[in-house]
Amino acid sequence: MTTPAIGSDIVTAEDFREILNQTRDFVRSVVMKQEQRIAEDNRIPDRIAEQAKAMGLFGYAIPQQWGGLGLDLTQDVELAMELGYTTLALRSMFGTNNGIAGQVLVGFGTTEQKTQWLERIATGEVVASFALTESGAGSNPASLRTTARMSGSDWIINGEKRFITNAPVADLFVVFARTRPADDNGPGISVFLVPAGTPGIEVGPKDRKMGQEGAWTAEVRFQDVRVGPEALIGGSEDIGYRAAMTSLARGRVHIAALSVGAAQRALDESVTYAATATQGGQPIGGFQLVQALLADMQTGVMAGRALVREAARAWVSGEDRRIAPSVAKLYCTEMAGRVAxxxxxxxxxxxxxxxxxxxxxxxxxRLLRLYEGTSEIQRLIIGGGLLGKARAR
Incomplete structure (x- = not known):
């Protein structure tokens, strides 16, 4: 894949067009041919993983300064719509590096932490895993129970995480833990960089899920896991909750874009089938009720695509980094379910x-309506955000 010139994270339209074209070709001429094998084997073939690394896909959203392609969110969503066109396990393989795990480091890490990890994350040498979700703390991170306490100058982490993407192959866990009870100064949540080989980490067996074969998740247990002060992201105990919320909000726009890509694939498969499959000697596409279904599907896909692009624009400009991401995720993930x-x-x-x-x-x-905050949580964010704006006037 063409790498943009180092020195500026502004990727030119010409460079991005080349990146997008190469990704589209990779998805449609390489990955789609292997979809059945990926589903049956529950894994991405090594050849595809290595090609993704060579193309820079493990670091497309990591700044060029740290070895990535440096795409902003408006470009990220265009790429995501292409990645969503095939098995979502492909995107899951490098999604946390670019998204919720990598962006915590990009946005909140110290220079030393970025220097140590980001370039290796961008190349795929390191797979980063976002360890936030717990049994009693999924869509509401404020209720998490994993703890981190001081022992001398070190931190001791104890707790259990679940549904952690890429946990079975992770090299680095970005771990959220409570360092104090919530108080007037904040929720008391911090975030730590914990190498996977640290003593006391136990990764459970791969989860058996309804779908997304090839995208591995598992439980992760932390029992008296000791890390040094350099593991605390940003060097501050008060960064964790803000880092989680910021990373998740950005990720919601990305998930919305993936949903549009998957819905477009379902629509295209349906148009092809309706044009060729026959009933009573004529293509089923000739029946008006089938045409009505296709029309509604097309309308949903086009509306979702426009909404994703607008939400990404508002994020990059700083105009809206709270309500718009939730609107995009709510609509597009629900739309993808209806289209499918x-x-x-x-x-x-x-x-x-x-x-x-x-x-x-x-x-x-089906999973898209659950992770990065359920549809119900998105409705609460949207409604609460609108009322909050009204009260602030």
């Missing part, structure tokens, strides 16, 4: 069979 359901309906019994793309998409996109 309609795609199975158009395919009829064929759409219920394993090995048919729309059957996989139907299962894959």
């Amino acid at each position: 359901d309609s795609a199975v309906q158009i395919h009829g019994g064929t759409g219920y069979m394993r090995g048919v793309p729309v059957e996989r998409i139907y299962r894959d996109v």
